[in-house]
Amino acid sequence: MRGRRSPYWHIRTALLIFLGIIMIGTIGYMIIERIGFWDSLYMTVITVSTVGYREVVLPSRAGEIFTMLLIISGLATVVYVTTSVVELLLEGRILEMMGRRRILRELQDISGHCIICGYGRVGKQIATECQARGTSVVIIEKEKAEAEKSINDGFITVTGDAAEETVLMKAGLERASGLVTAVSSDADNLFVTMTARMIRPDVFIVGRCNSEDTESKLYRAGADRAISPHNVGGRRMAALVLKPLVCDFLDVVTHGELVELTLEDIHVEPGSAVVGRSIRDVLVDELRSVGILGMKRPKRDFVINPRGDTVLDSGDILIVQGSAEQISALKNVTRAKR
Numbered sequence: 001m002r003g004r005r006s007p008y009w010h011i012r013t014a015l016l017i018f019l020g021i022i023m024i025g026t027i028g029y030m031i032i033e034r035i036g037f038w039d040s041l042y043m044t045v046i047t048v049s050t051v052g053y054r055e056v057v058l059p060s061r062a063g064e065i066f067t068m069l070l071i072i073s074g075l076a077t078v079v080y081v082t083t084s085v086v087e088l089l090l091e092g093r094i095l096e097m098m099g100r101r102r103i104l105r106e107l108q109d110i111s112g113h114c115i116i117c118g119y120g121r122v123g124k125q126i127a128t129e130c131q132a133r134g135t136s137v138v139i140i141e142k143e144k145a146e147a148e149k150s151i152n153d154g155f156i157t158v159t160g161d162a163a164e165e166t167v168l169m170k171a172g173l174e175r176a177s178g179l180v181t182a183v184s185s186d187a188d189n190l191f192v193t194m195t196a197r198m199i200r201p202d203v204f205i206v207g208r209c210n211s212e213d214t215e216s217k218l219y220r221a222g223a224d225r226a227i228s229p230h231n232v233g234g235r236r237m238a239a240l241v242l243k244p245l246v247c248d249f250l251d252v253v254t255h256g257e258l259v260e261l262t263l264e265d266i267h268v269e270p271g272s273a274v275v276g277r278s279i280r281d282v283l284v285d286e287l288r289s290v291g292i293l294g295m296k297r298p299k300r301d302f303v304i305n306p307r308g309d310t311v312l313d314s315g316d317i318l319i320v321q322g323s324a325e326q327i328s329a330l331k332n333v334t335r336a337k338r
């Protein structure tokens with residue numbers, strides 16, 4: 001199957017033909033009129049350009065015929081170059097407009113997505129991971145070159161400053177499930193966090209920080225979590241050195257590589273069938289082998305391995321492990337009754 005041609009293919013071809021005509025014209029005049037190289041080149045240029053300056057020599061009959069052919073070829077080449085340039089410009093503009101319309105349509109339809117501000121090394125890794133887990137992603141990138149990379153990687157991309165309300169609204173913040181500020185500047189991450197929190201008080205925000213001072217400021221600005229890539233990377237490397245097999249096992253589980261074992265957080269919704277029931281009463285029949293590793297109650301710390309007689313209440317968040325089918329079944333019983 002033939003590869004796709006470069007959009008500059010026509011221009012390159014036209015320029016090569018043009019240079020070929022100049023070369024043929026120069027050699028032709030040298031042979032036909034028996035004049036030197038520079039005079040032949042001069043005659044060729046004024047003939048192809050149809051300028052009509054002073055001729056070096058009075059052309060012979062053969063020279064006149066050769067000159068007419070050279071003029072026709074030169075004009076055809078100039079027209080070809082001009083149309084190729086115009087076509088390239090129009091094609092690029094049309095494709096750009098079509099791309100914008102496609103992005104606008106996708107942004108109008110998308111919901112429950114994750115907005116990632118910044119498509120550097122950190123932002124790209126976050127976007128790739130979210131996409132691999134089945135979560136839709138919208139990228140906000142200020143730099144056009146980075147935005148182009150994001151588009152080429154297949155992500156819906158909004159070009160602009162994420163600290164501006166209009167840009168966040170364009171990215172569908174009112175319908176998003178979460179937002180990550182992954183810009184390299186701590187100040188920019190703070191502004192993005194504050195702006196997003198003002199627009200959506202209930203959206204879950206994860207902020208990137210490069211220093212401990214910024215971490216506390218991010219929390220005050222409205223971030224739900226503040227993460228330092230340097231600290232996380234350092235702890236991760238230390239854990240790999242100290243307990244490599246444990247880390248490998250957690251990677252396999254958290255990344256969903258074991259089909260028969262999945263980790264998930266499940267919210268107990270108000271009015272669901274499990275409210276007021278103990279964990280022991282809920283985990284019966286097909287849910288018997290589901291493991292509840294932890295539980296987080298509103299405004300309380302985590303409870304590790306909660307007892308079987310623990311009564312569930314609305315707002316509880318369960319950290320569970322089990323097969324995909326079991327997790328799905330447990331989610332169904334923890335949803336509010338319709």
